[in-house]
Amino acid sequence: xxxxxxxxxxxxxxxxxxxxxxxxxxxxxxxxxxxxxxxxxxxxxxxxxxxxxxxxxxxxxxxxxxxxxxxxxxxxxxxxxxxxxxxxxxxxxxxxxxxxxxxxxxxxxxxxxxxxxxxxxxxxxxxxxxxxxxxxxxxxxxxxxxxxxxxxxxxxxxxxxxxxxxxxxxxxxxxx
Amino acid sequence: xxxxxxxxxxxxxxxxxxxxxxxxxxxxxxxxxxxxxxxxxxxxxxxxxxxxxxxxxxxxxxxxxxxxxxxxxxxxxxxxxxxxxxxxxxxxxxxxxxxxxxxxxxxxxxxxxxxxxxxxxxxxxxxxxxxxxxxxxxxxxxxxxxxxxxxxxxxxxxxxxxxxxxxxxxxxxxxxxxxxxxxxxxxxxxxxxxxxxxxxxxxxxxxxxxxxxxxxxxxxxxxxxxxxxxxxxxxxxxxxxxxxxxxxxxxxxxxxxxxxxxxxxxxxxxxxxxxxxxxxxxxxxxxxxxxxxxxxxxxxxxxxxxxxxxx
Numbered sequence: 001x002x003x004x005x006x007x008x009x010x011x012x013x014x015x016x017x018x019x020x021x022x023x024x025x026x027x028x029x030x031x032x033x034x035x036x037x038x039x040x041x042x043x044x045x046x047x048x049x050x051x052x053x054x055x056x057x058x059x060x061x062x063x064x065x066x067x068x069x070x071x072x073x074x075x076x077x078x079x080x081x082x083x084x085x086x087x088x089x090x091x092x093x094x095x096x097x098x099x100x101x102x103x104x105x106x107x108x109x110x111x112x113x114x115x116x117x118x119x120x121x122x123x124x125x126x127x128x129x130x131x132x133x134x135x136x137x138x139x140x141x142x143x144x145x146x147x148x149x150x151x152x153x154x155x156x157x158x159x160x161x162x163x164x165x166x167x168x169x170x171x172x173x174x175x176x
Numbered sequence: 177x178x179x180x181x182x183x184x185x186x187x188x189x190x191x192x193x194x195x196x197x198x199x200x201x202x203x204x205x206x207x208x209x210x211x212x213x214x215x216x217x218x219x220x221x222x223x224x225x226x227x228x229x230x231x232x233x234x235x236x237x238x239x240x241x242x243x244x245x246x247x248x249x250x251x252x253x254x255x256x257x258x259x260x261x262x263x264x265x266x267x268x269x270x271x272x273x274x275x276x277x278x279x280x281x282x283x284x285x286x287x288x289x290x291x292x293x294x295x296x297x298x299x300x301x302x303x304x305x306x307x308x309x310x311x312x313x314x315x316x317x318x319x320x321x322x323x324x325x326x327x328x329x330x331x332x333x334x335x336x337x338x339x340x341x342x343x344x345x346x347x348x349x350x351x352x353x354x355x356x357x358x359x360x361x362x363x364x365x366x367x368x369x370x371x372x373x374x375x376x377x378x379x380x381x382x383x384x385x386x387x388x389x390x391x392x393x394x395x396x397x398x399x400x401x402x403x404x405x406x407x408x409x410x411x412x413x414x415x416x417x418x419x420x421x422x423x424x425x426x427x428x429x430x431x432x433x434x435x436x437x438x439x440x441x442x443x444x445x446x447x448x449x450x451x452x453x454x455x456x457x458x459x460x461x462x463x464x465x466x467x468x469x470x471x472x473x474x475x476x477x478x479x480x481x482x483x484x485x486x487x
Contacts (some may be wrong), residue, residue: 016301104309106246113309157303
């Protein structure tokens with residue numbers, strides 16, 4: 001069994017004219033070894049609120065931000081080279097909860113405000129990583145991630161979208 | 177206490193300053209009759225050469241200053257068969273444009289100020305129908321103006337083949353007369369090339385009554401940019417956006433958005449120029465009592481092109 005903890009820089013793409021600044025996320029994975037080269041993979045990812053850029057249109061000046069939390073369940077195949085190096089992948093399904101907050105201002109006379117809404121749903125993830133075993137128990141790793149949240153706000157809104165989250169992270173693993 | 181949902185954006189002043197600093201002379205404002213106090217509505221709905229779309233330009237002024245539509249208040253232009261929201265901001269803050277599908281059975285165009293907090297935000301990426309800071313409608317919502325499109329303009333005579341060589345040359349123009357009470361106006365989109373640089377700009381001249389004949393001198397369109405006060409009227413404010421909208425529609429949206437930014441590296445009087453002349457027939461419309469005054473016109477237009485070559 002193994003526990004991995006990664007800190008990541010994330011990049012969000014909602015498929016429209018969004019232009020998010022990079023965000024941050026922390027992920028924790030628990031791996032249960034089914035075979036020497038394959039593990040059951042379960043994880044939790046929590047991101048901070050990534051900010052879209054400030055925009056002005058004919059309605060007002062606004063800024064949107066998006067935060068998300070995800071549970072992940074899948075498999076983790078891996079390949080151990082001779083020596084301390086190893087590569088691995090993770091793939092599976094994710095259950096997410098995503099919240100969007102919009103702060104909007106109009107002018108000095110009309111008060112602005114903040115509106116928030118959230119949705120839950122499913123998606124999938126596909127990660128690749130490489131690690132270096134520092135000791136028999138402890139490893140350091142670098143991991144690329146690709147997560148797709150499907151149909152965000154589908155059924156609630158006439159304007160649903162798919163959210164793509166890519167990221168690069170570093171972390172440590174502990175085997176026991 | 178009612179709130180005013182339209183306001184003067186500081187951006188207007190800055191954009192005006194930028195526009196004026198791009199040239200050495202002061203442009204005149206072709207929008208006549210804007211009062212120092214009170215609400216003023218501008219609308220022009222134009223159908224060019226019997227096309228299937230009408231160009232719509234609209235603006236509201238309060239105490240002579242243009243107002244922005246904010247908070248989901250937006251202009252809606254409509255006929256009996258179609259409608260469109262004016263969600264595109266124009267050259268100057270506070271002016272809005274769009275193209276409205278139109279057919280021969282549509283003679284009247286109505287502009288109404290509506291509150292559409294979702295549709296006005298449709299270009300945003302997030303679900304605007306479930307995440308929306310909606311301040312509610314302003315006091316202007318519900319007010320409207322209506323214009324009737326005059327008969328189409330049919331140009332019967334215009335010398336277009338031979339280039340004009342002097343700004344004192346005259347253009348003899350005739351067209352089929354329309355209804356009584358209509359007035360005529362020419363707006364020009366001019367491109368001048370001196371071999372090294374290209375200048376583009378827009379001018380206009382009021383022709384007065386719709387009597388079917390006019391003689392216009394070239395100095396209404398070609399000028400010496402070295403002169404401090406050339407005898408020429410540049411199109412300013414919302415009229416500029418109207419002609420830009422016509423150019424956009426004629427070029428399937430490929431018109432240079434900076435055509436009327438009035439950068440003049442080539443002196444027109446010394447350059448070869450292509451002058452696209454748009455003859456407008458304009459008819460006054462009516463506006464609600466909520467507005468103290470207004471310039472509300474339905475128009476039709478036709479185009480011809482002349483050339484200037486000083487030799």
